[in-house]
Amino acid sequence: MSEVKLRMPQVTDGVALNHLVAASPPLDGNSVYCNLLQCGHFAGTGVAAEHNGELVGFVSGYQLPGQPHVWFVWQVVVAEQARGQGLAKKMLKHVLARPALAGVRHIHTSITPGNQASHATFASLAKDLNCPVSASPWLESDIHFAGLHDPEHLIDVGPFKIQ
Numbered sequence: 616m617s618e619v620k621l622r623m624p625q626v627t628d629g630v631a632l633n634h635l636v637a638a639s640p641p642l643d644g645n646s647v648y649c650n651l652l653q654c655g656h657f658a659g660t661g662v663a664a665e666h667n668g669e670l671v672g673f674v675s676g677y678q679l680p681g682q683p684h685v686w687f688v689w690q691v692v693v694a695e696q697a698r699g700q701g702l703a704k705k706m707l708k709h710v711l712a713r714p715a716l717a718g719v720r721h722i723h724t725s726i727t728p729g730n731q732a733s734h735a736t737f738a739s740l741a742k743d744l745n746c747p748v749s750a751s752p753w754l755e756s757d758i759h760f761a762g763l764h765d766p767e768h769l770i771d772v773g774p775f776k777i778q
């Protein structure tokens with residue numbers, strides 16, 4: 616895919632993000648309102664990827680309350696036509712390179728056990744950052760989702776130090 620531009624999310628990306636996530640199973644959809652907050656309040660810890668004016672990728676996240684050395688990645692999404700070209704990892708590294716995140720030492724994210732693409736993305740990122748990656752049970756299907764959702768494992772990438 617020709618030139619994909621990475622830029623700061625804007626509140627006006629909310630609806631396009633909502634549509635991109637809806638078209639990208641197994642991601643859970645959020646309300647447009649929630650997407651607007653991700654794009655607005657949490658713009659500094661997220662990134663938008665654009666191709667020919669179309670949103671083709673997005674990373675949403677935030678620094679854990681009280682633990683600013685942990686960047687929690689809420690969702691990573693890449694449009695189907697843009698997958699397999701390194702965009703997910705490029706977006707994650709782009710955010711990590713921001714001066715405001717210079718103190719980040721760990722990435723946390725949660726992944727359903729069957730999401731191989733997501734596991735592979737964070738394992739590959741850990742390799743590039745030369746740090747360990749681990750997975751542990753976090754949100755249980757019965758206890759936290761009333762049996763309506765697969766369990767979510769907590770992935771910990773780190774510790775690492777950004778140059």
Ligand SMILES: CC(C)(COP(=O)(O)OP(=O)(O)OC[C@H]1O[C@@H](n2cnc3c(N)ncnc32)[C@H](O)[C@@H]1OP(=O)(O)O)[C@@H](O)C(=O)NCCC(=O)NCCS
Binds near residue numbers: 639641693
């Ligand atoms: C997961 C997702 C974001 C990956 O995006 P992508 O841009 O294709 O990923 P990248 O090209 O950066 O690949 C990163 C690494 O993961 C590997 N990978 C990506 N997709 C894979 C797949 N389906 N199966 C196996 N490995 C895969 C790549 O080979 C690469 O490894 P390498 O660096 O060792 O070559 C994308 O498939 C997606 O949006 N899926 C639907 C939504 C989702 O599940 N999001 C993650 C949950 S937060």
